[in-house]
Amino acid sequence: MDIKRIVAFFAIVLIVFAAIGVTSPQLVKQVKLGLDLKGGFEILYVVEPIEPGKPVTPESLKQTAISLEKRADSLGIAEPEVTTEGSDRIRVKLAGVSNEEEVRKIIKEPAQLTFRGPDGTKEMLGSDFVEGAAQVGFDQQNRPMISIEVKDKEKFRKVTEKLIGQPLGIYLDEHQLSAPIVQQVLTDGKATISGNYTYDEANKLKDTINLGALPLKLTEKYTQSVGATLGQLSLQETVKAGLVGSVLILLFMLIFYRVPGLVASISIITYAWLLLVVFDWINATLTLPGIAAFILGIGVAVDANIITAERIKEEIRSGKSILSSMKAGSKHSFRTIMDANITNIISGFVLFYIGNGAIRGFALTTMLSIVLSVITNVFFARFLTLLLIRSNLFKKPVYFGVKESEIREL
Template sequence: MSKLQLKWAGVLALVLAACALLYPTFNWYSMTAQERDRLEASRLRPKWLLNLGLDLRGGTHLVMELDVSKLPQDADVKDAVDRAIEIIRNRVDQFGVAEPLIARQGERWIVVQLPGITNTVQAKEIIGKTALLEFRMEDDSEKAREARQKIAELGDPFEKDPDGIMRATQGALALVPPGDELFPGKESTFYLVRATAPLNGSQLDGASVSNGSNGMPIVNFKFKPAGGKIFGELTTANVGKNMAIILDNLVYSAPVIKSPIRGGSGIIEGNFRMEEARNLAIVLRAGALPAPVRIIEERTVGASLGEDSIRQGLKACLIGGVLIVLFMLVYYQLGGVFANLALLLNLLFLLALMSYFGSTLTLPGIAGILLTAGMAVDANVLIFERIREELRAGKPVRIAVDAGYDRAFSAILDSNVTTLISAMFLFQFGTGPIKGFAVTLTIGILASMFTAIIVTHMMFHAYLANRSVDKLHIG
């Protein structure tokens, strides 16, 4: 087998590998949306899959701001945002969202993109909940009972602040005994509890959902060994008293401790719907945010809009591709045929590599594909013009072809390297769609270097190998 044949065998192997990588993607998107949702819920997505971004698939886009005023004075804001991102990512992973984007934006903002999730209420409930779980003893002293009676006479002792959080009114706060705090209850009541929390959610080991004795959903929780020990000591010392279970400043229940609980586990009741109970279990398992977050931007992209974007993007690619193919065929003739074949291989390798790396295709990513197609053709234009110069100088066809590739290589390399540097900066400092553009541009440039320089050169060698050519038709 000749050296040229070995090269073609290698190219054929790459084409077969690319087709194998793309098959799961074609098979996946040939299914109905209901079938894909069912497989995603069961976590049966293919390993190698070209994902669609928010602008193509539809979903929810949120920009959240960490309330740094609620952090301790000596807290590192950057570290707090990093921890918040990790906790939000854990919650989203448990929620079962495929290929979410969760990234820092600026000093204290977090961008969350959830492809395929259009229920923004549920998304905000899971992602935005601070999930600060505390166990505090209810004050059953005579002074507390008198204070409760006076507070009840005021009417509703709570009002919403500008952020929509329930706060005690000034009149109610004036009646709270020293060492106590006033909290609203989930069932339209209020509780006076001790100001100190001997146990909180940081000691939780897990949380799950089951049905209680009355058939209503309940949330089961279990502590780590150290937390279980504290819980056992706390319940032993307070038999017959009420323990308030507080989540994000809301008392979900305040059961009576009937006997010491030494198993390190318990339940949270609150007349939940099953969906509410599952969401609560998710945020408890993922942990509490270091500070509350506010949603400052919210955008939902419908699935139909995403499908329309795909159609428009494919239409743009088709029109651009046809114009490029026609120009190359008309102007460069045989060279145009080789360049167009290389362009098809470039697109095949680009999509296959994106599938292998699990990249996400966005509308700017489609623009990146079109740009790389133009750059691949530009490389061939440089090569063909150099070959024409060599032919005009009177050199034989074979020598002119090799010299044309050699002379054009440095210019092609320089232009592609500078573009790669730009793409690296876009990927490093950009977010969401900008990163998608940078990824497709980078992979496309690398693929075009191979197809435009190596594969087309092999095509010329194959064309000239077994025939005597005195004139080369390249315009």
């Protein structure tokens, strides 16, 4: 018996389980829940320009989505999900919202770019500026600045004359983007906005001014509401079903596969924990389809362990030693496992690329679970199994689910 390998096995398992025990409560608490679990509502908007004949560009669509997200943030909604779809659609998911009608009314209003005086008076609108004329340049000190041009020169002259020496605030809805000081009366309809900007800040302000001349109208195409009670009930039932299924799977592995089943149980628990860690790291949102993919991933992980364990049993029945059987069984099962996982990843990638909303969440969880399953249930499980076999603690084939009578002579 090799005491060092036995100690190493138990030390690794204790360290992993200690990490799981310490971090899991916080990880579970930090997981973002989608509106189907937390309650809230989802709206799919079709976007069109307010002024007929003007195009809906990818930039204006993206800027509108950013505006909607900022509006939701200003209303105190935690972590709103706002995504663009296709060339003219925006999907908004707002979880944990109680005053749905009020929020929908505020969200739906077109984003408005305004230029205001110190007293809050709206002196100019985004539509007063020449579309696409705003450009980023550099002043004599090599600091970024934005050059702009207006459609009505006389109106701009009056505004600059009125506010000379005062700030002209640039607002998107009620959010102030900048407040440059009017240095002189401008008569040619052109001006520069300078200040202590980084290049990225100047570029964002330039894009906002250019897109401010293209306000978009939102029309609700689809809406879905989920009550907080219903969402919480769905979460509880799903988690309960997942826990019961996982416990039954682990018992099955322990009863039918003995030592490989023990290692499989350790690697599956490690896999589930790592998936939670990755979810927290990428700040992903967990939905019902995501939980389904999570549980399905456990099934795939179990499948990988069963294939390996059965291959090892076949090698033992052929008369090989336990160590030789483990090496040969792992080698032969690896191709089968990787073939299945690679095809699943391809399917998940296709779903993620062409899908939207819950479908993409399912696909992302599936792909992550496959990668982590290979790491834990192939490589980590193989490492632990080798430690136990080389320790000479489990020499008999019965520990691997094979009876002596089933073994053929080489």
